[in-house]
Amino acid sequence: MFKSADNFCRQAVLYFIFIWFGVMVFAPNLLVLLASFLSRDPVWYLRLPLNLQNYVALSDPKLLSVILKSLNLAFCTTLFCLVVAYPFTYFIARFAKKYRALFLMLIIVPFWTNSLIRNYALISILSEKGILNTFLIKWGIITEPLKILYTNLAVFIGMAYTLLPFMILPLYATLEKLDNSLLEAAEDLGAGAIAAFFRIVVPVSTPGIVAGCIMVFLPALTLFYVSDILGSADSTVVGSVIRDQFMIVKDWPVGSAINIALTVFMLILLHLYYKSGNSIDQERPLW
Amino acid sequence: MEKPSVPLLELKSVTKFFGANKVLDDIDLSINDGEFLTLLGPSGCGKTTLLRLIAGFERPTTGKIVMNGKEISHLPPNRRAVNTVFQQYALFPHMTVFDNVAFGLKMKGFPKEEIETEVFQALEKVKMNMFYLRYPAELSSGQQQRVAMARAFINNPKILLLDEPLSALDYRLRQDMQIELKELQRDLGVTFVYVTHDQEEALAMSDRVAVLNEGIIEQIGTPIQIYEEPRNMFVAKFVGEINVFDGMVIKVGDNDFETIVEGMFYRLRKPSSFEIVRGSKIKVLLRPEDMVVSKVNDPEAEAPDNALRGVISFLVYKGRTIDLWIQTAGGNMVMATQFFNEDDPHIIYEINDVVNVSWIKDWEVILPDV
Numbered sequence: 001m002f003k004s005a006d007n008f009c010r011q012a013v014l015y016f017i018f019i020w021f022g023v024m025v026f027a028p029n030l031l032v033l034l035a036s037f038l039s040r041d042p043v044w045y046l047r048l049p050l051n052l053q054n055y056v057a058l059s060d061p062k063l064l065s066v067i068l069k070s071l072n073l074a075f076c077t078t079l080f081c082l083v084v085a086y087p088f089t090y091f092i093a094r095f096a097k098k099y100r101a102l103f104l105m106l107i108i109v110p111f112w113t114n115s116l117i118r119n120y121a122l123i124s125i126l127s128e129k130g131i132l133n134t135f136l137i138k139w140g141i142i143t144e145p146l147k148i149l150y151t152n153l154a155v156f157i158g159m160a161y162t163l164l165p166f167m168i169l170p171l172y173a174t175l176e177k178l179d180n181s182l183l184e185a186a187e188d189l190g191a192g193a194i195a196a197f198f199r200i201v202v203p204v205s206t207p208g209i210v211a212g213c214i215m216v217f218l219p220a221l222t223l224f225y226v227s228d229i230l231g232s233a234d235s236t237v238v239g240s241v242i243r244d245q246f247m248i249v250k251d252w253p254v255g256s257a258i259n260i261a262l263t264v265f266m267l268i269l270l271h272l273y274y275k276s277g278n279s280i281d282q283e284r285p286l287w
Numbered sequence: 288m289e290k291p292s293v294p295l296l297e298l299k300s301v302t303k304f305f306g307a308n309k310v311l312d313d314i315d316l317s318i319n320d321g322e323f324l325t326l327l328g329p330s331g332c333g334k335t336t337l338l339r340l341i342a343g344f345e346r347p348t349t350g351k352i353v354m355n356g357k358e359i360s361h362l363p364p365n366r367r368a369v370n371t372v373f374q375q376y377a378l379f380p381h382m383t384v385f386d387n388v389a390f391g392l393k394m395k396g397f398p399k400e401e402i403e404t405e406v407f408q409a410l411e412k413v414k415m416n417m418f419y420l421r422y423p424a425e426l427s428s429g430q431q432q433r434v435a436m437a438r439a440f441i442n443n444p445k446i447l448l449l450d451e452p453l454s455a456l457d458y459r460l461r462q463d464m465q466i467e468l469k470e471l472q473r474d475l476g477v478t479f480v481y482v483t484h485d486q487e488e489a490l491a492m493s494d495r496v497a498v499l500n501e502g503i504i505e506q507i508g509t510p511i512q513i514y515e516e517p518r519n520m521f522v523a524k525f526v527g528e529i530n531v532f533d534g535m536v537i538k539v540g541d542n543d544f545e546t547i548v549e550g551m552f553y554r555l556r557k558p559s560s561f562e563i564v565r566g567s568k569i570k571v572l573l574r575p576e577d578m579v580v581s582k583v584n585d586p587e588a589e590a591p592d593n594a595l596r597g598v599i600s601f602l603v604y605k606g607r608t609i610d611l612w613i614q615t616a617g618g619n620m621v622m623a624t625q626f627f628n629e630d631d632p633h634i635i636y637e638i639n640d641v642v643n644v645s646w647i648k649d650w651e652v653i654l655p656d657v
Contacts (some may be wrong), residue, residue, distance in 0.1 A: 021637070069456050178385070179375070179377065181373045181374075181375065181377035182377050182379060183365070184344055184371070184377070185371070185373060185377040185378075185379070185438075186379075186390070187344075187363070188342065188344075188364045188365065188439075189365070189370070189390050189391035189394055189438070189442065190365040190372050190394035190395055190442075191365075191390070195394065199390075200379060203381040
């Protein structure tokens with residue numbers, strides 16, 4: 001009797017997960033995919049016939065240049081977050097257990113404040129009469145205030161600041177599990193600190209690096225409010241374009257097509273990673 | 288084999304503290320070239336720390352580690368002619384078996400062709416050359432263990448340090464690996480320093496066993512010495528099963544002495560290790576397999592000289608032997624292992640049987656009662 005009750009629970013949980021995925025993930029994405037092949041309607045937003053016109057629209061040079069710039073920004077943000085987060089996380093993960101939780105808390109607590117508000121706060125730091133310039137001038141490092149706010153640099157700073165924890169947390173998850181005896185084995189076999197780091201630590205933590213990069217790269221393409229708050233007209237991200245297509249131009253099909261293109265792009269990157277054979281987890285290429 | 292005059296490795300009054308916690312206390316230990324030395328002890332006795340000191344992962348707080356006459360206490364692991372086989376093997380998960388084994392030679396900058404030859408030779412020795420393209424996760428724990436061995440000895444160490452390498456294996460595989468390890472050691476001619484808490488393993492494999500407890504070496508000697516002539520109660524109780532009787536010395540002769548054990552009168556041979564004093568308390572120790580048990584048909588009859596009367600309260604049949612737990616009249620529980628007697632195959636012991644228990648003369652171990 002208990003067994004069947006147990007079985008029922010398991011079945012119920014499974015069904016719940018299936019339904020959840022179906023309703024929350026699969027169906028919406030399918031709708032977006034469908035929309036990307038439909039035509040624009042000024043009243044109903046979408047109408048037949050099916051066509052590929054929306055994907056052809058992606059080749060618009062103005063749109064392409066925005067996408068390229070956005071990709072560049074996302075790439076720089078991801079790289080910066082990785083380079084900063086990796087050593088930081090590595091040392092936290094090597095700390096005694098009781099300190100680790102504290103450090104993680106210190107990283108997470110600021111993110112209980114809405115990121116919109118935190119990006120507004122960045123304005124007061126980066127603006128011409130902001131905190132940064134005030135101090136730099138006071139200390140005599142510069143004489144003229146730096147023009148950072150409303151440039152691509154400001155968007156980059158905002159993105160990196162907003163997304164850094166999304167790099168730290170997956171990295172921490174893998175680096176914390178890194179078995180210290182692997183490092184001792186490497187040392188025992190004659191590897192110096194640098195060799196051990198690049199030949200053992202980095203490859204073993206690759207799943208964390210990949211997870212972190214995905215978690216940073218995709219939002220860095222789409223977090224339009226960061227570029228809205230801190231950027232100029234020149235620093236539009238793909239996310240802004242998609243939003244504009246939906247909210248302002250009201251061209252849902254093209255917005256959907258851009259979105260699908262992004263998803264496909266990410267899938268291709270992931271596929272290349274798994275195919276490269278660098279993955280040590282049991283996951284295999286999806287195709 | 289002639290023993291070299293200078294030991295391969297010497298630990299000279301080595302003490303190790305972790306914070307205020309003294310883990311090793313004034314350890315003196317010599318390791319001879321080519322021997323299989325086992326550090327045996329319960330968890331927390333300092334055996335792993337001792338191994339890590341030799342490996343170079345820890346530095347002694349005081350004292351010296353000398354190899355071939357040269358002090359190596361402060362050299363890092365890669366500048367000592369020792370390699371370690373780790374407890375959980377610590378194979379690099381992202382590398383194939385080949386790359387794992389090749390790692391040490393690669394770090395030393397060996398040419399590619401030479402690495403290839405050496406790696407396959409090493410894998411051959413542990414019968415793993417078929418698996419060179421596998422990843423550690425694709426191997427059984429026994430296979431991982433072999434790869435870990437090959438990865439260590441390919442570097443031609445003077446001493447191979449093994450930290451409980453068989454503890455992750457199941458009982459049967461462990462037995463097979465014990466023999467394989469011993470053969471490998473003979474084949475390589477390398478000194479093995481082996482850490483274990485399993486006394487059976489220690490006795491089966493070692494040339495010498497050092498029994499550690501709370502940071503000191505309680506006894507060091509051949510497996511036979513450790514098992515048959517334990518120097519103190521700790522060694523006696525930790526290595527194998529043993530029966531302990533309290534005795535009181537009543538008369539001391541030239542070569543023997545008289546004592547009362549369990550209310551019975553015994554004349555025993557004087558031990559060489561300490562002075563027997565009249566009126567002092569002693570411990571009489573006996574291995575279960577040295578006990579002699581005979582069934583009593585008439586419980587009313589007196590027990591013969593040198594025998595204790597008892598009742599079987601528990602027994603375990605083990606195929607070749609039978610283990611009996613006998614409650615003596617004096618209230619002690621005595622364990623006796625009986626081999627089946629070919630001359631008398633019909634002896635059947637049962638619970639509540641009344642028996643006489645004695646032991647093979649002179650096989651007892653006498654220790655002072657402290």
